[in-house]
Amino acid sequence: MSSGKGGELIPSSSELDLDRPNIEDYLPSGSSIHEPVGKLRLCNLLDISPTLTEAAGAIVDDSFTRCFKSNPPEPWNWNVYLFPLWWCGVVIRYLILFPVRVIVLTVGWIIFLSCFIPVHLLLKEHDKLQKNMERALVELICSFFVASWTGVINYHGPRPSMRPKQVFVANHTSTIDFIILEQMSSFAVIMQKHPGWVGLLQSTILESVGCIWFNRSEAKDRETVTKKLREHSQGVDNNPLLIFPEGTCVNNQYSVMFKKGAFELGCTICPIAIKYNKIFVDAFWNSRKQSFTMHLLQLMTSWAVVCDVWYLEPQNLRPDETPIEFAERVRDIISVRAGLKKVPWDGYLKYSRPSSKHRERKQQSFAESVLRRLEEK
Amino acid sequence: MGNTSSMLTQYDIEEVQQHCNNAFSQQEIVSLYERFCQLDRNGGGFVSGEEFLSVPEFAVNPLSQRLLRMLDGLNFKEFVAFLSAFSPRATVQQKIEFIFKVYDSDGNGKVIFNDMLDVLHDLTGQFISEQQREQVLTKVLEEAGYNKESLLVMSDFVKILGSSGLKMEVEVPVD
Numbered sequence: 001m002s003s004g005k006g007g008e009l010i011p012s013s014s015e016l017d018l019d020r021p022n023i024e025d026y027l028p029s030g031s032s033i034h035e036p037v038g039k040l041r042l043c044n045l046l047d048i049s050p051t052l053t054e055a056a057g058a059i060v061d062d063s064f065t066r067c068f069k070s071n072p073p074e075p076w077n078w079n080v081y082l083f084p085l086w087w088c089g090v091v092i093r094y095l096i097l098f099p100v101r102v103i104v105l106t107v108g109w110i111i112f113l114s115c116f117i118p119v120h121l122l123l124k125e126h127d128k129l130q131k132n133m134e135r136a137l138v139e140l141i142c143s144f145f146v147a148s149w150t151g152v153i154n155y156h157g158p159r160p161s162m163r164p165k166q167v168f169v170a171n172h173t174s175t176i177d178f179i180i181l182e183q184m185s186s187f188a189v190i191m192q193k194h195p196g197w198v199g200l201l202q203s204t205i206l207e208s209v210g211c212i213w214f215n216r217s218e219a220k221d222r223e224t225v226t227k228k229l230r231e232h233s234q235g236v237d238n239n240p241l242l243i244f245p246e247g248t249c250v251n252n253q254y255s256v257m258f259k260k261g262a263f264e265l266g267c268t269i270c271p272i273a274i275k276y277n278k279i280f281v282d283a284f285w286n287s288r289k290q291s292f293t294m295h296l297l298q299l300m301t302s303w304a305v306v307c308d309v310w311y312l313e314p315q316n317l318r319p320d321e322t323p324i325e326f327a328e329r330v331r332d333i334i335s336v337r338a339g340l341k342k343v344p345w346d347g348y349l350k351y352s353r354p355s356s357k358h359r360e361r362k363q364q365s366f367a368e369s370v371l372r373r374l375e376e377k
Numbered sequence: 378m379g380n381t382s383s384m385l386t387q388y389d390i391e392e393v394q395q396h397c398n399n400a401f402s403q404q405e406i407v408s409l410y411e412r413f414c415q416l417d418r419n420g421g422g423f424v425s426g427e428e429f430l431s432v433p434e435f436a437v438n439p440l441s442q443r444l445l446r447m448l449d450g451l452n453f454k455e456f457v458a459f460l461s462a463f464s465p466r467a468t469v470q471q472k473i474e475f476i477f478k479v480y481d482s483d484g485n486g487k488v489i490f491n492d493m494l495d496v497l498h499d500l501t502g503q504f505i506s507e508q509q510r511e512q513v514l515t516k517v518l519e520e521a522g523y524n525k526e527s528l529l530v531m532s533d534f535v536k537i538l539g540s541s542g543l544k545m546e547v548e549v550p551v552d
Contacts, residue, residue: 042521043537045514048476048496049545051440056463056547058434059448060412065432069415288418349433358437363502366439370501374513 040373051362063343067254068350070286071278093301101148101300108144112137116205128237134208135186135239141205142183145176150304153180157311160185160270164236166314169262170272171334172244173252174285175292176299177274180309182209187242188232190214190225198292210239226261233265242272245327248347251284252276255340256347258327263317270314271330273337277306288350310337385410396454400461405549409460413453423450439499443479463547470535472545477534488529490514 076082116137123130146153160168168187170177175198178189188210193199202213212232214225232238245258252275263269276283281302285295299305312333317326335342346354390403401409416424416432426445430436438444451459461467462475480488480496497510505513515525521537523529 040513040517042517042523043541045497045517046476046480046493046534046537047541047543048440048479048500049472049543051438051500052444052476052479053463053545053547055435055438055440055444056460056545058432058438059416059429060409060460060463060547061550062432062434064434065415345433353430354433354437359439360502360504362437363439363500364504367501367504370513371505371509374516 038373039376040370044373045370063254064256064345064349067250067256067343067345068286068288069251070284070289071251071253071282089303093303097150097303098301101150105144105148108141108148112141112144116208120208131208131237138205138209139183139186142179145179146183146305149176149299149302151180152304152306153183154308155184155311156308160240160311162240163268165233165267166240166270167233167262167265167267168240168242168270168272169245169258169330169334170242170274171252171255171338171340172246172249173274173276174249174283174295176283176285176305177244178242180274180307181242181272184309186239188212188239189242190229190244194292196292212241222261229261230265233267245331246347248350249285249287250347251282251286252278252338253340254343255331255335255338256343256345258331259346260323260327263327263330264323266317268314268316269326269330271312271334271337273308273310273312273334275308275338275340277308280304280306283307308338312337393454393457397458397461397464400464400466401457401549404551406457408549408551409457410453413456423452424456425449439502440479440496443482443496443499446482447478460547463545465546465548469539469543472543473534473538474531475545476538477531486530488534490518490525490527 076086116134119130119133119137123133160166162185168181170181175191178187178191181187182189186209189206190212191202191206191214193202193213193215202211210232212225212228215221229241229243233241241262243262245260245262246256247259248256250256281299281304283299283305285292290298315326315330315333317323321329331342334340385407390406393406394401394403413424414420416428418428419425426449429445429448430441435441448456448459462472477488478484480492482492482495493514494510497505497514498507501510518524518527523533
């Protein structure tokens with residue numbers, strides 16, 4: 001069931017390390033091997049219980065796996081009285097709502113394509129006009145998408161103004177995050193290049209709003225992408241960038257560490273918090289369990305996708321802050337607003353192993369305490 | 378995989394409970410089963426080394442490789458038995474037995490100097506030289522009345538560790 005999305009071991013490059021603030025600040029205290037005192041005796045060397053306890057603790061429960069656990073809504077159909085009700089619901093959802101939605105979506109696509117293709121091909125000279133029309137059309141098709149899941153979206157906060165040197169960041173639960181935000185105002189997104197029909201969409205239509213692609217499994221890719229980001233953010237006429245600094249979809253109850261890339265572009269950061277209402281559907285796209293098509297179908301056969309979007313106060317890098325601290329500060333703002341718990345892990349650990357730096361730190365502290373105690377009488 | 382606890386019958390739970398000598402309550406066993414299924418992503422009925430290493434907190438542990446040798450290929454019943462040493466209901470004897478098993482990598486009931494050296498190497502990495510490690514280990518062994526050639530058995534471990542107030546407990550989250 002695991003997709004071949006670089007699920008194999010990738011040697012952790014030093015670039016992954018540079019992104020992370022100090023993990024030791026987050027891990028529960030007592031996570032380093034104990035610092036006992038007194039003369040070193042045999043029982044001290046043989047007693048490996050603290051390390052073993054940590055390992056067993058990680059086996060039994062760990063904060064990283066919790067971030068990617070799907071949380072489907074509680075089933076309520078287990079009762080003779082409620083079951084027929086639920087069954088009616090299923091019938092309505094699958095046999096009435098779903099076909100209607102498919103029709104709505106098809107109509108939307110027809111309208112979109114019949115406008116987009118001519119605009120794209122014929123208005124090549126009128127650059128500005130073409131851009132504006134394409135943007136409006138993309139917003140339109142996104143609205144159709146949202147309608148096809150009966151999206152009920154509450155937007156809070158002032159609508160973003162289009163200014164240069166502005167970058168938007170949001171927490172990431174599913175690819176539909178982008179569609180929901182794009183519906184309101186045109187963004188340029190940086191996304192992982194997907195295979196299949198999504199990839200086709202990405203390379204044709206989304207190009208028109210100025211999207212940037214990256215490939216997670218390529219190490220060199222990072223530099224090229226950073227350059228593209230910088231160029232785009234400086235451009236006056238480009239759509240503002242929308243970045244999901246977590247780098248991967250998380251289950252909307254936790255937030256993983258933000259990558260610092262978006263925070264060192266020298267732009268104002270406008271945080272956006274997105275929270276889905278789980279009662280209606282679990283919008284988390286668990287890419288390990290579902291393909292995007294299945295995910296969309298699941299959304300289209302639910303009652304509704306209800307979510308809150310908060311546009312939060314723009315933030316700037318403070319003079320005494322590093323980009324990583326800035327990223328964590330913004331993550332804090334978003335997590336508080338959307339009710340997410342923060343965990344100290346890098347989202348890319350889904351695809352690769354943690355660096356040996358953490359283990360070495362533990363080893364070093366234990367080694368030092370052994371040598372120190374050896375000297376004591 | 379859907380509602381996993383419905384795959385465990387009452388009979389299964391009792392069997393597992395018996396196998397681990399009642400180290401865990403029935404609720405804890407259900408939680409552990411959910412966790413086991415979560416880790417066992419390919420549904421093979423056992424959790425492979427790779428799947429354990431995908432938990433970053435486990436992967437950064439200095440003793441992860443040694444533990445993997447004991448964990449690889451365990452089915453759920455054996456998985457619970459493995460963890461039973463960490464239950465608050467486990468006796469000090471059981472905890473020491475577990476530690477002994479971690480040292481005794483060839484399972485012959487005897488821990489030799491090299492076994493202890495290997496574990497010390499895992500715990501200290503490159504921050505102590507091999508020579509220094511040998512020196513330290515020899516010194517503390519001799520102070521405790523053993524020497525480099527001693528073969529330590531279970532009762533020795535009990536003698537050495539029994540009085541040091543071993544704290545080795547893990548809490549199983551129960552919803």
